Amino acid sequence: MNSADEAEESRPLYAQVREQLIERIRSGAWKPGQLIPNEFEIAREFGVSQGTARKAISALADEQLVHRRQGRGTFVVQHTPAHVLFRFFQLFDESRTQIIPDSRKTVPVGAVANERERAELGLDKGARVIRVARVRLRKDKPFIAESIVFPDALFPGLAELPELPNTLYDFFQKTYGVLVVRADERITAVAADTETARVLEIDEGTPLLRVDRIAFGLVDRPLEWRVSLCHLQDAHYLARLR
């Protein structure tokens, strides 16, 4: 027996089962929205008790990779535009209602990654990326200037598309089977530069919220680097601390 096997055996059973289940989602063996086998099936298949299978499945539910519904079954999570916005778009208006942004035509452009992009996305020298610049609208007025970059390798052929949809993460899941599961946002305040002021139709120097996001998938590797310059006015970003 090698050390890897020993390490494998020393980890809790439910953790091992959990990883195997994640692998099925990652590999696409279980598709988004699909009903997965019930607790007893999974228990039988992995040779564990129903309680242990349950603990593994519940861990996936906590991580929002599956959705459990009493009486119906357990389903692989399926991103929809509404779902993606709810989870990953944390801007609210003065009455604390979540803002639903629109976006203008967004055209992807392929290029070789620059140094900053390689650092943010963890790419090797020479790797290609896809860049997208777009303006998001609120009440038909521009309020966010966004620049998005993702590794070309993860989204083959995407650079050739004439246009991208308003919400990307559900599109990524549907088209490439790539699931965004978490994101880190680094937030600062900046003054609008000339170009941004023009795009957002505001005065140069207006204070903007800069949201610098790295999105991660099932394997802990960056899927996207996104910088959003937000002209909030009476709106705000909401962070919940626990």
Next chain:
Amino acid sequence: MNSADEAEESRPLYAQVREQLIERIRSGAWKPGQLIPNEFEIAREFGVSQGTARKAISALADEQLVHRRQGRGTFVVQHTPAHVLFRFFQLFDESRTQIIPDSRKTVPVGAVANERERAELGLDKGARVIRVARVRLRKDKPFIAESIVFPDALFPGLAELPELPNTLYDFFQKTYGVLVVRADERITAVAADTETARVLEIDEGTPLLRVDRIAFGLVDRPLEWRVSLCHLQDAHYLARLR
């Protein structure tokens, strides 16, 4: 049997046990840092199985109200300055290291709550509050202008203190038995006004991150309203989205 009893009986046992345990922490029957009875003791006391007691205690651990340590026992969470900063102070420097702020002498002032304060803290007309204004330092230079308000009723005698400590939440827990368990932060970008510019030793109009926090305790009522105006420079606020 009345409807309240029926509702009580229809809720899962572990949820009922969980609430009773929370009440012991809230009431101060179990003090911060104290070792609580083990799973079998709690199971026996409430007339449930060890597994059910475990589920109740684990829920408290998930909520960060207790801390479990294998081989040692389960302890009521005890806020320390380091712990409070780690959980509730999400500013990081350019190398992604958490910033540890200092603060200048902070003097509390008692007053009758104004309309805005009553709205933010959910207070009745005529209620008294305690106000604190302070400047936080980074590398001995001012970088945050903070204004804090809390209900006088929760912190009797606090307005008479000559000075408050650098971290308040551990002080609240130690002195008043009041535990901060979560906070909502509403974040915007603003331009520094004359007074703030003077305090932070920057130019008027400099973009600042405005963090507007409401902190909550064990009962779902606001404990504090805090507005922080942050001159970040090369630092950033970090929000983790899951």
Next chain:
DNA sequence: CAGTGGTCTAGACCACGTG
């Protein structure tokens, strides 16, 4: 009605920290 997830029990053994 059958099938699913949700709760609950009683008991066993393991891993860890302390004396």
Next chain:
DNA sequence: ACGTGGTCTAGACCACTGC
């Protein structure tokens, strides 16, 4: 060696969903 939390089992019953 002892007591703690952590894992695992086998089985029971409940609550909800859809046919």
